[in-house]
Amino acid sequence: MSSSYDLLVVGAGIVGLAHAAAAAERGLRVLVIERDGHAAGASVRNFGHCCITAQSGELLDLARAARERWLSLSSAAEFWSTAEGGLAVARSAAEAGVLEELAATRPDGGVRLLGPEETRKRIGGGLDPAAVGGAVLEEDVRVDPRSAVARLAAWLGRQPLVDVGWRTAYLGPEDDGAARTSRGIVAAARTIVCAGHDLDYLFPGAADEAGVQRCGLQMALVDAPTAGGSPVEIAPAVLTGTSMLRYPAFADTAAAAELRTELERTHPELIGIDANLMLTQRPDGTLLIGDSHVTLGTMPPFLEEATSTTLLASAAQLLGVERLTVRQRWQGVYASAPQAPYLVADVAPGVTAVSVTSGIGMTISHGLAQKVLDELLAAA
Ligand SMILES: Cc1cc2nc3c(=O)[nH]c(=O)nc-3n(C[C@H](O)[C@H](O)[C@H](O)COP(=O)(O)OP(=O)(O)OC[C@H]3O[C@@H](n4cnc5c(N)ncnc54)[C@H](O)[C@@H]3O)c2cc1C
Secondary structure, three states, X not given: OOOEEEEEEEOOOHHHHHHHHHHHHOOOOEEEEOOXXXXXXXXXXXXXXXXXXXXXXXXXXXXHHHHHHHHHHHHHOOOOEEOOOEEEEEOOHHHHHHHHHHHHHOOOOOEEEEOHHHHHHHOOOOOOOOOOEEEEEOOOEEEOHHHHHHHHHHHHHHOOOEEEEOOOOEEEEOOOOOEEEOOEEEEEEEEEEOOHXXXXXXXXXXXXXXXXXXXXXXXXXXOOOEEOXXXXXXXXXXXXXXXXXXXXHHHOOHHHHHHHHHHHHHOHHHHHOOOOOEEEEOOOOOEEEEOOOEEEOOOOOOOOHHHHXXXXXXXHHHOXXXXXXXXXXXXXXXXXXXXXXXXXXXXXXXXXXXXXXXXXHXXXXXXXXXXXXXXXXXXX
8 A cells, every 4th residue: 555645435335436446537646435345235235237328317327327337347357247238128008108209209220129928038948928028128137146246356456556445434524634544544645435324323414414225126136037947148237117206317208107106016025125126147046136115224234035036936927937945135235315316425625425325336337437526637
């Protein structure tokens, strides 16, 4: 480690790593500190889905910028990625209506409508007989969250301008602008705190002002079901009707209001757990399945078995199989705030907090980091 840095980044989740990568690219000498021995937060517990096509407005711009970064970093840092896109499956006329309306708002492409047979082929052969079609979300990309974040951190640590200090907790700013850590004082011209949902431990005033809470999600890892004797292969990230209530480009359609009423009537069990029924396939064939949402200040550690049962039964139905074999279950937690999808706040002299507060950190972090760094450097 050097004795002084241009930038201290707190947190080695995707938000912190994206800022470290963007800062090093701009010629800054960077130290990343992470309180754990490796990233174990939201960034390794998610679907690895960069849900680009379904964003709108500024989020779409940030997501598109992030897309290019994910693909170039995937090749530089040698982690798996795929640009096969997303697949939104429609299982009712209302769901098909949302996809048609979204496709109509993207005359230059990006949303390609499919019939039921084409949808079935893209989901590996099995599909809920109720499916009426789908849409390819062409700009979406995927990474494997468990390996991408670890490899990105390792690659950053090998760059000449970057040091990474594991098992080193940030404790707060000193009066002279230096940072106090669990391993001593660090001298850095600026600090960017990317502590995710734990912002309130460090800067409770900023977290309270933005209304930051914790959103807890239940997930499972399952074996790939078989079709014709072989494990299914599902290249795209798979989204469903509940996803259409969540991501802005879907949710802003007129058809989405009708869909909510329909799902409240036909699938109260999914609405009751605030589900976003989705799945992605990891490079080893296993499927990441989720998720449910509960938002609270402090997250209870207990997994609700009824929630897992609902999600797994719905995923099995989507894949046209009777049941799925679970390998792992876990809870993921991310920062959530009602006012804005991300927070960038000056929390002390020379200290900026950045947190994605809407569950799309894998989608926008690399774009958000470029914006934050450009603005900080322009103001310097
Ligand atoms: C189940 C689940 C599914 C999701 N699916 C998707 C998806 O498919 N697509 C998508 O775009 N987004 C998804 N998200 C959201 C996405 O994962 C998050 O927005 C993103 O990972 C947040 O990144 P982060 O770096 O802020 O947080 P984290 O990954 O939680 O990282 C924060 C890091 O800061 C460290 N830290 C905290 N305090 C300190 C301190 N004082 N000192 C040092 N280190 C500290 C923590 O140890 C942690 O490693 C999902 C989230 C969950 C939970």
